Amino acid sequence: MSEAFCTCGRREVVSSRKNSPRRAGGREQLPFALVAAFYLTFGTFTSPAKAASEAEVDGARVSLHVLADGSTLRGALDIDLKPGWKTYWLSPGPVGLAPRIDFSKSESAASPQLSYPAPTRFREGEIESLGYTEPVGFAIEASPKPGARPLLRADLLIGLCRDICVPVQLQLEAEPDASLGTRAAVRRAFDALPIESESRAGWKAELSSDAKRLVIEGAPEAFAQTRDLFVAAPEGWAFGPPGFERDGGQAVANVPVLAAPASAPRLDRVDLVLTDGEKSELIRALPVGRDGPTQ
Template sequence: MAFHPLHLGESSLRALRRNHACVLGRTLLAAVTLLAGIPPASAQFQDIYRTEGATIRLLSEPPNENGAIRAALAIDLEPGWKTYWRDPGESGLAPVLDISASQGVSGLTVDFPAPSRFREGDNVSNGYDQPVVIALSAHADATVPRLVLRATLGLCREICVPVSVDLSRDLGLMPDLADANAIDRAFLSRPAHADAPLDAHFDEDGSHLVIDGAQGSDFFVAGPAGWGFGPARIEDGAWRVPVLASPLTGDDDAFEAVSTRDDAATATRFDLRLRP
C-alpha cells in the first residue's frame, strides 16, 4: 500500500510545538490512570477476563500452511459502557496491544473497526458503545506457537476504569463455532483500504489538518504515539480535523484516516513528515 507524504512549513511547526504541552498532559493523565489500576492478570492459560463493564476474550485460529495467524480481541461491553478507538479523541485512553511475550509468534497487525463518536461531558470521544471485535493478524515462527496478548484498555461509564490484562491462546486449538464466527466478523468489519492519495495539508497556523475531497458522513484521523486529533467537521467542502497534540519528531510514521458513511468505512494511510 502506498504511503503519501505531507510536509509542514515553519509556521505550522511553530503551532505544533505550542501544542506539545498537550502531549505531556495526555501522557501524564494516562500514566497516572494506569498506575492506579490493577496489575495485569496472569496470562499462563487464560483467554478470557471478566471485569466491571466488560468481558474481554482472546480468540484465535491455528496458523495456515504459510504460518499466517488470524485472531481477534473480543470486548463484550455491558450496557452503558464504552471503550476507545486507536485515537480516543478529546478524552479517554487509547488501547495498547502487545504480543512480545508470545512464543513463536511475531508481526502483529491490528485492524480496528470504524469507530463512532460519543460525548463524555464537554468532550467528544472516538470508540465503541456496543460489543466490538478487533481483528489481529500475526505470523507463526514455531511449530507449537502460543499467542500472548497484553491488552491495556479504557472502559468508561460515569467514570473510566483502566484495564491491563494478559491473555493467552495455544494456537494448536481450534475455535468453537461461535468464536470462529466472531473472528470472521472482526475481519469483515475492517475498513476497506483505499490506495488513492489524500489531498491533505495543514492550515496556516498548523492547528488543523485539512482534507479535501474525502467522501463520507464522518471522518477520523489517528497517528503514532504522541499525536491526538479532535472531531472533524466540514467547512467549505473540506474536512477540518483539530490537532490536539503533536510530538516534536516522528518523520515517516504512518497515519490513518477513516471515512464513514452508513455501515461502510474506508481507510487511507499516509506519512506526515516534519521539516526541521
C-alpha cells in the same frame, strides 16, 4: 519491542496519552494516563495468576481467539461491552486511554499485527471521545513459525468507561482452535474492518500554519457519501469532527485540531477512516504538508 505509528491501525502497541482532568457522571476524574501510570508503577491491577483466554472485568468480558488459517494466524481480541459501557479507539481524542496491547511474549508467532474497526463519537461530559459503545473485536494477524504450536500471548491495557473510567490491565493467551465460537469471533472482527484504499492518488493533507486545522482534499466525489471522517495520528494529537465543503473542483474536509504534543516531531503522516453509516474506508499513511492556510 519497538513502537511505531501505523494506524487502523496495524501496530502492536499504542501508548496511553497525556490527558487533562474531566468530569463524568458529575465527578472530577484523574487523567487516564496518570491513573494508568500509577497502576503500572505500583502493580495494583489485578491479573490472573495464570493467563487464560478470557476474563470478566468491570464493564466487559475480554477474550482472545486464535484460528490457524492456512499459513496465517488470524485472531480476534473481543471486548464484549456491557450496556452503557464504552472503550476507546487508537486515537481516542483529547482524553481517554488508547488501547495498549503487547504481543511480544507470544510463542511461535511472528509479528502479530492489530487492526481496528471504524470508531464512533460519544460524549463524556463536555468532551467528545472516539471509540466504541457496542461490543467490538480487534482483528489480529500473524505468521506461525515452523515447529512448535503457536501461542498468542497478549498483555493489554484498555480504558473502560461508564459513570467512571477504569483502566484495565490483563494478560490473555490462546492457542489456535477451530471451534465455531472462534471462527465466528474472527470472522466478525475482520468483516468489521474498513476497506483499505489501494491508492492515495487524488488525496492531500495540509496542517495550517497555526496548527489549528488539518485540511484534507480529495477528488470532487471524494466525500459524496461520507458522513464522518476520523484521523489517526501519533500520540498526543487529537482531532474534532470535520466540516465538508467544496473548493473549486476539489472536495475539502476541514478538521479542527483539538490537541497537539507540546514538543514532538512535525505531523508527517495520518491515516484517514471515512464512514458513510454502513461502510468504512481506510486511507493509510497520507503525507501531511505544513503550508496550509491559517484561520
